Amino acid sequence: MGRGGGGGGSSAKAAVKKALGEMDFNSSGGAVNWFPGHMAAATRVIRDRLKVSDLVIEVRDSRIPLSSANADLQPHLSKKKRVIALNKKDLANPNVMHKWTHYFDSRGQDCLPINAHSKSSVKKLLDLAELKLKEKISREPTLLVMVVGVPNVGKSALINSIHQIASSRFPVQEKIKRATVGPLPGVTQDIAGFKIAHHPSIYVLDTPGVLVPSIPDIETGLKLALAGSVKDSVVGEERIAQYLLAKKSKNTILKIFRPKKKPPNVSDILYIEDMVTEVQRALYFSLSEFDGNVENENDLECLIEQQFEALQKALKIPHKSSEARIMVSKKFLTLFRTGKLGPFILDDVPEVNTAS
Numbered sequence: 019m020g021r022g023g024g025g026g027g028s029s030a031k032a033a034v035k036k037a038l039g040e041m042d043f044n045s046s047g048g049a050v051n052w053f054p055g056h057m058a059a060a061t062r063v064i065r066d067r068l069k070v071s072d073l074v075i076e077v078r079d080s081r082i083p084l085s086s087a088n089a090d091l092q093p094h095l096s097k098k099k100r101v102i103a104l105n106k107k108d109l110a111n112p113n114v115m116h117k118w119t120h121y122f123d124s125r126g127q128d129c130l131p132i133n134a135h136s137k138s139s140v141k142k143l144l145d146l147a148e149l150k151l152k153e154k155i156s157r158e159p160t161l162l163v164m165v166v167g168v169p170n171v172g173k174s175a176l177i178n179s180i181h182q183i184a185s186s187r188f189p190v191q192e193k194i195k196r197a198t199v200g201p202l203p204g205v206t207q208d209i210a211g212f213k214i215a216h217h218p219s220i221y222v223l224d225t226p227g228v229l230v231p232s233i234p235d236i237e238t239g240l241k242l243a244l245a246g247s248v249k250d251s252v253v254g255e256e257r258i259a260q261y262l263l264a265k266k267s268k269n270t271i272l273k274i275f276r277p278k279k280k281p282p283n284v285s286d287i288l289y290i291e292d293m294v295t296e297v298q299r300a301l302y303f304s305l306s307e308f309d310g311n312v313e314n315e316n317d318l319e320c321l322i323e324q325q326f327e328a329l330q331k332a333l334k335i336p337h338k339s340s341e342a343r344i345m346v347s348k349k350f351l352t353l354f355r356t357g358k359l360g361p362f363i364l365d366d367v368p369e370v371n372t373a374s
Contacts (some may be wrong), residue, residue, distance in 0.1 A: 019206040031311035050239025052252045054230045060226040065094055067164060067223060068078065069193045073151055075143070077167035077176060078109045080110035080131055083118050084365045086168050093164070099150050100128065103143055105172040111361040118363070124370045134175040137183060143176075144183065160219045169227030170246045177212065177224045222251045237261075241364050246355055250348075259347035262354060263322045265364065282308035297350070300328035 028318065070076065073093055079086040083104055088286055102122060115131055119369060122129035133139045151161060169171050212222050227247070233239040235323040243253040304325050310317030326346060330337065335345050353359050 033054075047236075047257050048245055049123055050121075050233050050253055051231070052248045053229055055225060057228045058231070061090070061228045063226065064091070064164075064166060064225050067162075067167055067225075068098060068245050070162060071098060071156070071164040071223070072154055072161045073147055073163045073244050074098045075103055075147065075163060075165045075176075076100055076103050077103045077171045077173045077248070079166060079168075079171045079245045080104040080107045080115065080118075081363055082141065082241045082245050082365050083122075084368075085238045085364070086171055086245065088166070088230060090130060090167055091166065091228075100126060101143065101150060102129040103176065105127060105134050105176065106130040107139075108133050109355075109357045109361055111363045113150055114363045116365070118368045121367050132181055134172040137179060140176065141183060144180065155218055158218055160221070162221050162223065163221045164225065166225050167227055168229055168247045170243065173224060173252055177222060180214060180222060181212065204252070235298060238302065242356070244351070244364065250351075255347035256343050260322055261328075262351070263316060263325050266352060294353060296332040297329060297353060299360065300332035301325060304328040343349040 034172075074217065076087070077310075092135070104110070104118065117133065117188055119129055128146060128150065130143055132143050148155070150164075154161060165173050165177060212224065214220050214222055229242070229247070233242070239248065240253070240258065242248045243250070243258050244262055283339070304321070308321050312318050312319060312321070326343065329344060329346050329350055333346060333349050335342050335349075339345065354362070
């Protein structure tokens with residue numbers, strides 16, 4: 019019954035979003051807050067350094083182009099020459115990505131989807147940055163480019179790629195120090211400057227990932243947790259996995275998780291592919307057989323419970339295990355975060371006012 023199409027899609031989507039904010043695993047868990055001491059100190063220094071920066075590269079996660087913006091820093095960033103680098107574009111849905119670039123373009127904001135591990139992608143970002151600095155390059159002896167963003171959006175990976183490109187493009191005297199890169203949010207805890215060019219001297223500042231002291235919107239906090247910008251231990255893997263399952267409304271998830279037609283492979287080499295296929299199949303059939311109403315909180319919670327059971331079987335996790343739910347959640351989140359379940363963009367593109 020809950021498969022209406024056409025004009026009913028947007029109303030169903032709105033209803034699902036409303037339900038997500040009211041569901042027990044959202045409301046009872048409270049707001050998502052993670053603001054360790056080093057973030058408070060770093061935020062003060064970042065604001066201070068922004069005053070003397072010639073250009074800011076604000077790195078965001080392509081999967082959450084709005085949710086991964088630090089709201090407290092936006093008033094300061096909007097006053098600077100800025101390029102928004104939407105990193106991890108390989109994990110984002112390309113069919114939706116162009117809508118986001120159009121959105122930022124309509125607001126007069128330079129924006130470029132990138133993959134921080136791809137030199138060709140980073141070169142395009144550098145070309146855009148040089149274009150933004152063109153008039154200053156001709157008259158200033160020293161320029162400062164600041165890289166900012168919330169935790170785990172790929173700032174340090176971007177810095178390292180810039181180093182590799184700069185070392186071959188410019189005569190750099192001193193040995194370049196690589197930025198520390200880790201899979202956990204909050205790895206970079208100091209603000210470090212890196213000289214990448216002479217004539218003029220160009221310095222790039224890598225900064226720690228900083229969040230706002232309090233994330234008032236529960237769903238924004240869960241999106242940040244889902245993308246890995248908040249430590250899993252702060253929110254809980256099960257809560258994050260529940261949110262992911264709830265976020266994907268029935269009509270959307272059936273398309274994304276539709277299983278591949280080829281049968282599962284028994285080869286050890288393709289074990290991961292087979293596991294992904296089993297997960298997709300489990301989610302697809304649990305959703306296709308669901309006869310409840312996703313607009314109803316109780317029905318949606320029942321659906322999520324059925325999905326957890328289906329995932330546990332697909333991931334071959336023993337039912338008697340006391341930590342089965344956590345194990346299911348961790349494996350499911352890993353598949354999502356590494357793009358094994360397909361590309362996603364969790365934020366909805368805001369309506370662009372085309373009125374003149």
